[in-house]
Amino acid sequence: MTSPSRETGIAIVPGTACGPIVVMKEPLSFWGGVDASTGVVIDVHHPAHGTSLAGAVVMMPGSRGSCSGSGVLLELALSGRAPAALIFADPEDTLTLGAIVAAEMFGRRIPVMRLSDDAFGRLASAAEAKIAPDAIVADGGRVHIALSAAGHAELRLSPDDRRLLDGAEGRAAQQAMRIVCAMASQQGAAALVDVTRAHVDGCIYAGPANLVFAEKMEELGARVRIPTTMNAISVDHANWRCQGVAPAFGEPAARLADAYVRMGCRASFTCAPYSLPDPPGFGEAIGWSESNAVIFANSVLGARTAKHPDFLDFCIAVTGRAPLAGAFLDEGRLARRAVRVEVPEGVDGSAWPLIGYLTGLASPDRIPLIKGLAKTRPTQDDLKALCAAFGTTSAASMLHIEGITPEAEGLGGNPEDEVVIDSEALAAGWRKLNDGPARVDLVAIGSPHASLEECRAVAERLDGRPLAENLSLIITAGRDVVAVAEAEGTLARLRNSGVGVIPDLCWCSITRPVFPELAKVVLTNSGKYAHYGPGLSGCTVRLGTLDDCIEAAVTGAAPARLPGWLSAATISGRERPRS
Incomplete structure (x- = not known):
């Protein structure tokens, strides 16, 4: 036996x-x-x-x-x-x-x-x-x-921590501190750390549970201790009723947002909080949630935050304290894998979501040091797209890019191994995400939220041309960006072409009928939405270049194809036809 x-x-x-x-x-x-x-x-x-x-x-x-x-x-x-x-x-x-x-x-x-x-x-x-x-x-x-x-060293608590834990500042602060301490213990943290600001992701209405949590905390008397911004929510807060959103969804989604605002959060309603005025500084300890925001803050800004789950983010906002673990510590920011990208000449903005997506697949459980991009001079929007796509396929809270991000030289460290992403891998990844019918019903821009520069770029490329019949182009953006776009005339240019610009919600929280009822095939320039979109919407969601998106917007179609920079690379490399 x-x-x-x-x-x-x-x-x-x-x-x-x-x-x-x-x-x-x-x-x-x-x-x-x-x-x-x-x-x-x-x-x-x-x-x-x-x-x-x-x-x-x-x-x-x-x-x-x-x-x-x-x-x-x-x-x-x-x-x-x-x-x-x-x-x-x-x-x-x-x-x-x-x-x-x-x-x-x-x-x-x-x-x-x-x-x-x-x-x-x-x-x-x-x-x-x-x-x-x-x-x-x-x-x-x-x-x-x-x-x-779980056996961990005893968590060292400050006198103020103990006051909160003992209920001296109310039941909500006590409950929040209990949750913070429970997470610190399972992470093996020896202590908590002060954070200067928080960003709450749990304001998205995934279902009644999110609302039950928020209203329970409000009932207990919760108030944030530190400046706290809010992620995109699930409705356009001011306009959902006239957009035809069913009250059964719109009312609890708005109630959820309102509950957090009443508890002291700022009604920023954006999944790109790094684009707000006064972003976090290098080395600043913050308590952020939302995967793309966390990865951007750690990687590009050099701020320090763990990838805090929803609910923990608000508990951190209420206590001003976070577990001293993960990316708060130098050892939690070290690159453990090198990912060398053999990037062709002439790359454009469409390369960045693809590189982020494939890097996440190559480094799903550890921080990577990305090599081979030092001469590419990415914009903030390029890095935003990379970080967002990386966050869909990797659990890591940050990445380093050799010659670009601020800690790559020091904390890029000595990776344990190296993975190569060559032009064939880039082409295969693009074909996977770009595959689908040529006919397009909906063009989706703004996952994460579109910047002012991205709104301007769409307006310039459309140049007043109307959208194709039965096609929708929708941009989601933070309300601060929408306000500036309106003041400078960019919003009017977009709307004159028939573009919908919607604040507050984003593509990962949009629902029908704001998401057009008859849309079946979606084209997006977001690697993040190309990954999540099919499951969230039930549609075919294809990744395209911004030029593909504009072509689809005015013609109604964008055939599956490689972007020019990648097509040239594969033809000149292993895919060159033999004579």
Whole structure:
């Protein structure tokens, strides 16, 4: 008789559960990757697309992508559609925080465990598992994994931390500090750190759970301690009623935004907070959420923030404190993999979302040092596009670009290995994201939110030409950008061509009918939306150059093709036709 295995693991959020095992070989973003109402995987680029996670013991290396995954998990927990348990091979924050909030505030416990590689591999071969606080048993008892509590050094708290934790400043601050401390403990942080500002991502209405959390905190008396901006929300706050949005969605989405404003957050409503006046400075410790914003702040600005999950962001805003872990520390900012990009001559702005997307695939679980781009002179919008696309395919909170980003020379360090992205890989990646029907119904600009320069570029390229019949071009942008565009006349030029410019919401939170009802094929210049869009909208979403987007806008079509800079490179390289 074969004796049972005796591997060990750590119970991050202890509890009991049982269910069939679902193994995912790739990390997954729950936001844009899992339907919050059913628990089914909707990420069309993920191997588990179509799989139901409801009631399953879900095993995966870790999560990736959006900070809003914690909100999706809470939504699933409150509706009874959550996984029975989550088991990771690597450290993981986003879904873990969702499970902590579900247990702390709502009494809905989703056990979370982290296993060694050997234990993970053994369990992954089983069909179902039974989980207790001290063990996982599977395969008829032949797999037995002992679980221990997460063992960390005692978290050092300041006198002010202890006052908050003891309830001296009210129940909301006490609850927020409990959640901050719980996350610090699971991250192995020895202490907390003061942050100067926060950015709240949980104001997006993923479902009733986000609203329940916000209104519960408001009921407890929550107020932010530090300047706090807000991410894009799920409606155009002033205009959703006249846009035809159903009150059943528009009212709770607006209520969610209003609750955060009443608690002291600034109604900035943008997913590009680095474009607001007075962005964070180099070395400044901040408490930001929203994956693209976190990666841009760390990588391009040199500010310091972990990739905080939704709900933790607001708890940090209420306490002014964050776990001193991850990218707050030098060791948490070191590059561990080099990614060399063999970029062709003559690249334009369309290269950056593609490079970000492929770099994330090449470095899904570690900070990369990107080589080969030093002579390209990217704009802030180029780097925004790269960071956003990188955040869809990697769990890392930042990246370095040799010769471009401020810490590449010092913290680029000594990467453990190197991956090469050559012109063939670039072409294959573009074809994957650009594939689809030539006929286009909708052109989507502004994921993350369009800058003033991007709005001007669209106006200049259209040059007053009307849009093709039955086609929509919509730009989403922060209200500050829209106000300046209106004052200088750019907004009028866009609207004269029939372009819709919508503030407050963004493409990852837009819903029908603001998203045109009859649209089936979407063209976008955003690598982020090309990845998330199919699952979120149910449409074919293609990546194109800005010129492709303008061509589609005025003709109604943009055939699948490589951008000029990449087409020339593949013809002159391995794809040159033989004579």
